Amino acid sequence: MRQSKLRAVSARPWLLLLCLALAATAGVMQARAQPNSIGFISIDCGFPGTTSYVDDATTLPYAPDAAFTDAGENHNVSSEHVTPELPRIYRDVRSFVDGARNCYTLPSTLAVGLNKYLFRAAFMYGNYDGLNRPPVFDLYIGVNLWKTVNLSSSDPAAPVIAEAIVVVPDDFVQVCLVNTGTGTPFISGLELRPLKNSIYPQVNATQGLVLQSRRNFGPTDMTDIIRYPDDQYDRLWTPMIIDAIDWLVLSTTEKVRNIYDDLFEVPSKVMQTAITPRDATSSINFYWNSKGSSLGYIPVFHFSEVLQAGAGVVRQFNININGKRFTSHDYYTPRHLESGYVYGTRPYTNQIRYNVSIVKTDTSTLPPIINADEIFIVISTTNVGTDSEDVSAMKAIKAKYQVKKNWMGDPCVAGTFRWDGLTCSYAISDPPKITALNMSFSGLTGDISSAFANLKAVQSLDLSHNNLTGSIPSSLSQLPSLTTLDLTGNQLSGPIPSSLLKRIQDGSLNLIYADNPDLCTNAGDSCQTAPQGKSKLVIYYVAVPMALIVVALAVLLCCLLRRRKTRGLADVSVKPRDKTPTSLASMAADEHRLSSLRLENRRFTYEDLEMITDSFKRVIGRGGFGYVYEGFLEDGTQVAVKMRSQSSNQGAKEFLTEAQILTRIHHKNLVSMVGYCKDGVYMALVYEYMSEGSLQEHIAGKRLTWGQRLRIALESAQGLEYLHRGCNPPLIHRDVKTSNILLNAKLEAKVADFGMSKALDRDTYASTNTLVGTPGYVDPEYLETMQPSTKSDVYSFGVVLLELVTGRPPILHSPQPTSVIQWARQHLARGDIEVVVDASMGGNHDVNSVWKAAEVALQCTEQASAQRPTMGDVVAQLLECLDLEKGRSANESFCDGDDSGSATASLSHSSAFVTGRIFGTVPMVETGPATR
Incomplete structure (x- = not known):
């Protein structure tokens, strides 16, 4: 069989065509450092003045770059290249002679x-500096390397x-x-285009994609580059011209539809053309070369049947890369006038050429046939x-x-690019924070900026x-x-x-203020000029209120010690670890709030708890509130005693919240x-x-x-439904x-820990200014x-x-940080239910029951809360899941062991159609690529 070959035009004409696509100007408007109405930002770097212009081909406004950077020169x-x-x-550039970044x-x-x-980002050297030496330099997005821009081997134009x-x-x-x-x-x-979070699923918080090529197969006009407004995201689809002898x-002129939950949303104009070999026995063969990426390449192939069969x-047909099957099933069939795709999730690596x-x-x-393709380089x-x-x-x-220092880019970026005068802290799990700022002898004028007060970690x-x-x-x-x-x-x-004087009084701040002739040292109605010294002076503000505070604390301490002594508690096993005394006002406020609860539950003394827990002998748990101890009441009833830790700033607040809630809620699953x-x-x-501890322990074990698992899920959901509706x-x-x-x-599930709970004070949302929860x-x-809303609990339950x-x-x-939601969604979209299911269950489950439960979980974890079910809906669907599993168990008692394999195979086959209905896809691809 003769191998057909694709033939592309040379590089320079293609690049010239790309220039034509970014067409010239018409009309002017005022430049602003703001996006346009669709969220696009388009910048002509080096363009002088303050007016924008509108691109003829796209009708998008392009603004000068002065509002986006304060460095460089135009x-x-x-003229020989114009x-x-x-x-x-491309007629002007901004050049950065000074500074490394x-x-x-x-x-x-x-x-x-x-x-x-x-x-x-676009670059055309055009010998703007008269040196005829195109440069090589690095390009970054934030603190991550985008790519190395190498213009040294290209045509200046x-x-x-x-x-x-x-x-x-x-x-x-x-x-x-x-500058390298x-x-x-x-x-x-420079251009920025917002995308839907659902498209290009390979992109996440730890991984990005750099385009190597994006080609549209079939256009007969080499100038026919498709972009905005045909592509709502303004991607550039360059034509791949083919040899009419072989291809x-x-x-079609009919619209090619993007089906539900499309992961790439290729424009109809791209999908309206395709190529196929003239020889019906031939295959389509092409390749891309490696550019040395260590993280590898991810291809995306786009297909649509444009002819009515x-x-x-x-x-x-099947797709092979370097001789290995890209799709796992027997074949792929493009749909008529519907966009389909086959894409990779795991990068291809360690090859010089990919055929x-x-x-x-x-x-x-x-x-x-093939309509279009995209080849991406993976970046970290x-x-x-x-x-x-x-x-x-x-x-x-x-x-x-x-x-005007080297204050460019990220302030705390590691190495030589960190801003002058900054000291930063670097933690593994948290972003860097500024811990010290030295702007002495910097020529600062005017008042002290309020922005300094937003540096929450500065010492x-x-x-x-x-x-x-x-x-x-x-x-x-x-x-x-x-502190200084x-x-x-x-x-x-x-x-x-x-407020600063108080910080000085309690010893938490060292304020140095010498040589400010008009500064006063007191905060009263009269203002005395600060005394001048020969060196920096430190304020030590000692007054009668401080003495009174000391006396009050001493009295409080004596009272507490006397109380402990009278109770014989000189050597108890549970002691506050925080040495900061509790204020009498705070204790009184807590007591008042407790008394206002009108609690029906039993009130214990500290001695009672000591007796119940056998002097806090056995720890059975620990959380943000404190330790949890095993205990027994007088009648032998076993209980759990959660002691508030004095070292927890939120302990008192959470204690009171939980106590209030637990007095008024009563449900078998709480x-x-x-x-x-x-x-x-x-x-x-x-x-x-x-007695059986937490669900987390059982899943891990x-x-x-x-x-x-289904019963536990159902009972937990019923408990949450009661909170939301009961x-x-x-x-x-x-x-x-x-x-x-x-x-x-009995392995009955009950929801616990209500210290973070909040009542809805409006119809749908709770008022809060504090983010709580677990990553x-x-x-x-x-x-x-x-x-937060009830749908926030639905998401967490999902x-x-x-x-x-x-x-x-x-x-x-492993292999990289990602959420179980994203991981499961990707596998389920390919029909890989058995990969998703916990292998420790040994396949002993009804596959349709598992499918339905997984679908419920994905519904619960939709990004938009309006698309999530209520907890009542979740309870109803979990009951159906449980019925399916019970049906399997009942059927197994009437089946011979030899038939179980075929029954499982039949159910697995039927589950594929469930996936197709829910996700709009037929499972076609193994780990790695996915198809539609």
Whole structure:
């Protein structure tokens, strides 16, 4: 069989065509550093002035770049490279001669969160500097390497395009050019396009994709580059011109639809053309070469049947890469006028060349086709940028004082690029935070910026020897970590704020303020000028109130010691670990709140608890509230005693919240409270004893059958449904997770730990300004809006249900960090139910029951809360799952063992059609690629 070959035009004409697609100008408007109405940001780098222009081909406005960067200088390309056809974006550049790193700051155009964006940067050297030496430099998105831009081997008049799809976690993102010593970095244009979070599923918080090629097969006009408005995301689909001797172009004028939950949303105009071999026995063969990527390549192939097949006409084919099957099933059949795709999830690595072969099956009456393809290079985005609040604060400080240091890009980026004057802390699981800021001798003028008060981790702030005026802002006293504030040698005036004086009194702050002639040392009505010294002075403010506080604390301590002595508690096993005394006012407030509860439950003294727990002999658990001890009441009833830890700042608040809730809720699937203790500084809650511990322990220990897991899920759901529908006002748990679902001796499930719960004070949402919950379980909508709802509990329960199905934790760490939701969704979309199901169950389950439970879990974990079911709906669906599993168990008692294998195979086959109905796909691909 003759092997057909694709023939592409040379590189330079293609690049010129790309220029034509970014067509020239018409009309002007005022430039703004803001996205347009569809969220696009389009920048002509180096374009002078303050006016924007509209691109003729796309009708998109392109703005000058002055509002996005404060470095570099504008240049025009050499006149010898300017032609009437050259788009305006390539006629000028911004060049960065000074500094090793120079950056553009772009605002995020979506709500803050883990959002996907397409970034595109354009470069045309055009001998703008007259040196005839095109450079090589690095390009970064945030703190992660995008690619190395190598213009040294290209034609000076040939544009180079860099495109990447990444997740942006903050409300801004920076694109940085880094000088690597091989020429001066420059840029012609920069574009940002927001994407749906559902498309390009290979992109997540730790992995991005860099485009190597995106081709449209079938156009007969080499200038027919498809982009916005035909492509709503403004992707560039370049035509792949073929040899008409070997290839036949298929086309249609009818619309090609993107089916439900499409993962790529290729525009209809791209999918309306395809190519096929003229020789019906031939295959389609092409390749891509490796560019040395260590993380590998991910291909995406797009197919649609553009011709109406007649009776008995079949088009079936397989895809092979380097001789290995890309699809796991027997064949792939494109759908008529519907976009389909086959894509990779696991990168291809360690090959110099990747040969793609699309081969018809033996039963196919038609040769293979292809409409379009995309080849991506995988990049890591695991490097975490500086804490977003710190970045915003430093941006405001930089803007206010017009700082011209090397303050470009991420402030705490490791190595030589960290901003001058900063000290940062670096933790494995948290973003870097600024711990010290030295801006002494920096020529600062004006008042002290309020932005300094947003550096929550800063310990040392040095603003000495500048020309700062005005008063000292009291907001600086709210910096929890600040220990040293140096304001020496400025022109500050007015009194020192009383809040700062209090910090000085308690020894938590060292304030240095010498050489500020108009600064006063007291906060009263009269203002005395600060005394001047020969060196920096430290305020030591000692007054009568301080003495009174000391006396009060001494009296309180004596009272507590006397009380302990009279009770004979000199050597108890549970003692407060926090040495900070509890205030009398706080204790009185807690006592008042407890008395207002009108608790019907038994009230225990501390001595009672000591007797019940045998001097706190056996620890059976530990949480944020404190330790949990085993105990026995006088009648022998076993109980669990949760003691509040004095070292927990939230312990008292959570104790009172949980005590309030447990007095008014009663349900068989909620842990019940036997009593409580509020005895001086000691607080405790006494619960019914759950002998089998938490669900988390059982999942980790692989000790549950599928039937047991379903019953536990159902009972937990019933408990949550009661909170949502049976309580008035409804309650949101806010910390649903496997460790908060407890099991008794009969393996009956009960939801526990209501310290984070909150009542709905409106119809749908609870009012809160504090984010609570456990990573992996937190509702992304709650994370974004700070407004929890009952659907927030539904989301968390969906994660619990996935844990029961898969036996895996909420966050997976191998081969790379990802959520169990994303992992399960990808496998289930391919029909890989047996990969998803916990192997420890040994296949002893009804596959349809598991399928339905997994589908319920995915419904619960939809991104938008409106698309999630209620807990009542979840209960109803879990009852159906349990009925299916019970039916299997009943049938097995009437079947011979020899028939069980065929029965399982039949159910597995039928489950594929369930997947097709729910996910809009037929499972075709093994681990790695997926098809539609």
